[in-house]
Amino acid sequence: MKTVYERADIVPLLAEIFRELGYEGTSLSRITERTGIGKGSLYHFFPGGKQEMAGAVLADVDAWFEHAIYQPLRKDDAREAIAAMWTNVNDYFRSGRRICLVGAFALDDTRERFSAEIGDYFIRWIDALRSALIRAGCPEGEAQTLAEEGVAGVQGALVLSRALDDRMVFTRSLDTLAKRLDAVLQ
Amino acid sequence: MKTVYERADIVPLLAEIFRELGYEGTSLSRITERTGIGKGSLYHFFPGGKQEMAGAVLADVDAWFEHAIYQPLRKDDAREAIAAMWTNVNDYFRSGRRICLVGAFALDDTRERFSAEIGDYFIRWIDALRSALIRAGCPEGEAQTLAEEGVAGVQGALVLSRALDDRMVFTRSLDTLAKRLDAVLQ
DNA sequence: CAATCATTGTACCGATCAGTACAATGATGA
DNA sequence: TCATCATTGTACTGATCGGTACAATGATTG
Numbered sequence: 124m125k126t127v128y129e130r131a132d133i134v135p136l137l138a139e140i141f142r143e144l145g146y147e148g149t150s151l152s153r154i155t156e157r158t159g160i161g162k163g164s165l166y167h168f169f170p171g172g173k174q175e176m177a178g179a180v181l182a183d184v185d186a187w188f189e190h191a192i193y194q195p196l197r198k199d200d201a202r203e204a205i206a207a208m209w210t211n212v213n214d215y216f217r218s219g220r221r222i223c224l225v226g227a228f229a230l231d232d233t234r235e236r237f238s239a240e241i242g243d244y245f246i247r248w249i250d251a252l253r254s255a256l257i258r259a260g261c262p263e264g265e266a267q268t269l270a271e272e273g274v275a276g277v278q279g280a281l282v283l284s285r286a287l288d289d290r291m292v293f294t295r296s297l298d299t300l301a302k303r304l305d306a307v308l309q
Numbered sequence: 310m311k312t313v314y315e316r317a318d319i320v321p322l323l324a325e326i327f328r329e330l331g332y333e334g335t336s337l338s339r340i341t342e343r344t345g346i347g348k349g350s351l352y353h354f355f356p357g358g359k360q361e362m363a364g365a366v367l368a369d370v371d372a373w374f375e376h377a378i379y380q381p382l383r384k385d386d387a388r389e390a391i392a393a394m395w396t397n398v399n400d401y402f403r404s405g406r407r408i409c410l411v412g413a414f415a416l417d418d419t420r421e422r423f424s425a426e427i428g429d430y431f432i433r434w435i436d437a438l439r440s441a442l443i444r445a446g447c448p449e450g451e452a453q454t455l456a457e458e459g460v461a462g463v464q465g466a467l468v469l470s471r472a473l474d475d476r477m478v479f480t481r482s483l484d485t486l487a488k489r490l491d492a493v494l495q
Numbered sequence: 496c497a498a499t500c501a502t503t504g505t506a507c508c509g510a511t512c513a514g515t516a517c518a519a520t521g522a523t524g525a
Numbered sequence: 526t527c528a529t530c531a532t533t534g535t536a537c538t539g540a541t542c543g544g545t546a547c548a549a550t551g552a553t554t555g
Contacts, residue, residue: 126533127521127522127531127532127533128532128533142417143417143418144333144417144418145331145333145334145416145417145418145419146334147330147331147333147334148331148332148333148417148418148419150511150512150513151512151513151514152511152512152513160533161533161534161535162513162514162515162533162534162535163517163532163533163534163535164532164533164534166514166515167531167532167533168532172513172514173513173514222416222417225472226416226468226472227416227417229468229471229472230331230408230412230413230416230467230468230471231328231329231330231331231334231408231413232329232330232331232334233331233334234471234472238474241472242472242473242474244472245469245472245473246473268481268485271469271478271481271482271485272462272482272485274465274469275462275465275466275468275469275482276458276461276462276465277465278464278465278468278469279460279461279462279463279464279465279466279468280461280465281416282412282415282416282461282464282465282468283431283457283460283461283464285415285416285420286411286412286415286420286427286428286430286431287428287431287432288424288428292457295454295457296457296458296461299454299457299458303489312503313501313502313503313551313552314502314503336541336542336543337542337543337544338541338542338543346503347503347504347505348503348504348505348543348544348545349502349503349504349505349547350502350503350504352544352545353501353502353503354502358543358544359543359544
C-alpha cells in the first residue's frame with residue numbers, strides 16, 4: 124500500500140501544523156505523525172527541508188489573501204470589498220480558532236528567516252485597504268492610519284481571542300473594527 | 310572562578326531569551342550560551358525545568374503589569390492612569406522592538422501549557438482598563454468593547470511593527486488607540 | 496576551626512532533531 | 526511487454542534536545 128501525493132495536497136496540511144505548533148515546534152516526525160507523509164515524500168517535494176516547507180506555506184497563504192482580499196480591495200467596489208474583507212477574514216481565521224501564520228512568524232526569531240515575505244504580506248494588505256478606503260471617500264490623510272489600524276486590529280483580535288479562548292471576542296472585535304472604518308466613510 | 314546567581318537575577322535574563330526565541334525555540338544550551346548560566350544552576354533554581362523557567366518569567370511579567378498598569382487603572386485617577394498606561398506600555402515594549410511574551414505564547418501550542426496564566430493576564434488588563442474607562446465617564450455599555458479594543462490593539466501593534474520592522478508603526482498605533490479611547494470620554 | 500549546605504560545572508543519559516541514502520514501488524509511455 | 530522515472534518507506538547519520546547525577550566549590554554558621 125502506497126499513497127501518492129502532489130505538492131499542492133501537502134501544503135495545506137503543513138499549514139495547519141505550522142499554525143498549531145509554530146516553526147520551531149513543528150518537527151518532521153510530528154508532520155509524519157499527523158499526515159502520514161514520510162520523510163521520503165517531504166524531502167522529494169521540498170528538498171530545502173523545513174525551511175522550504177514553511178516558505179511554501181507562506182506563499183500559499185499569501186496567494187489566498189492576494190486573490191480573496193487584496194485584489195477585491197484594489198479593483199472592486201470599495202465599500203463592498205471592505206465589507207467582504209471582514210466576512211472573509213472571519214471565515215478564514217475560523218472566528219479566531221485559526222491563527223495568522225504570518226503574524227505568528229513575525230513575533231519570534233522565525234521572522235529572520237522570512238522577513239521579506241512577512242513584510243510583503245502586511246504591506247500589501249495595508250496598501251490595498253488604504254486604496255479601498257480612499258476610493259470609498261476616506262480623507263487621504265486618515266487612510267494610512269486607518270488601514271494600519273484595521274490590519275493590526277485583526278492580528279490583535281486573534282491574539283486576544285486565543286488568549287481568552289473565546290471566539291466571540293474575535294467576531295466582536297472584527298465588528299468593532301468594521302464600524303470604526305465605516306464611520307469615516309461619510 | 311565561580312559566579313553565583315539568585316533566582317531573581319536569572320528570571321529577567323530568561324525573559325529576553327523566551328521573547329526572542331519563543332518557548333520551543335529556547336533550548337537550555339542557548340540559555341547557557343547567552344547568559345553563562347549552566348544547567349546546574351538552572352535546575353537548582355527551577356527544578357521543574359524549562360516549563361518552570363517559562364512559568365517564572367510569566368509570573369514576573371504579570372507582576373510588573375499588575376503593579377505598573379493594572380493597579381493604577383483600578384485605583385488612581387482614571388484619566389491619568391490611562392494616559393500613563395500608553396507611555397508605560399510604549400516604554401515596556403521598547404516601541405515595538407520587544408514583544409509581549411504572553412501574547413506570543415497564546416498564538417501557538419505553548420498556550421496549552423499556560424492557559425490559566427495567559428487568560429488571567431488579559432482578563433485583568435481588560436477589567437482594569439474598563440474600570441478606568443467607566444470612572445472617566447465612558448458609558449458602561451461601551452466600556453467592555455473599548456477596553457478589549459485597547460488591549461487587542463496593543464497586541465496587533467506589536468505584530469505589525471515587528472512584521473514591518475518599523476517602530477514608528479508601534480508608537481503611531483498606540484497614539485491612535487489613545488485618541489480612540491479619549492474620544493468617548495466626553 | 497570544623498561542619499553544613501546552597502550553589503555550581505561537567506559528564507552523562509536516552510530521546511529526538513533535521514537531513515541523507517537508497518532500494519522498492521508503481522504509474523506512464525514506447 | 527519493457528524501460529523509464531517520479532514517488533515512497535525505511536534505515537541510517539551526527540548533532541542537539543531536556544533532564545539527571547554528582548563531586549567540587551565556597552560562603553555561612555556554630
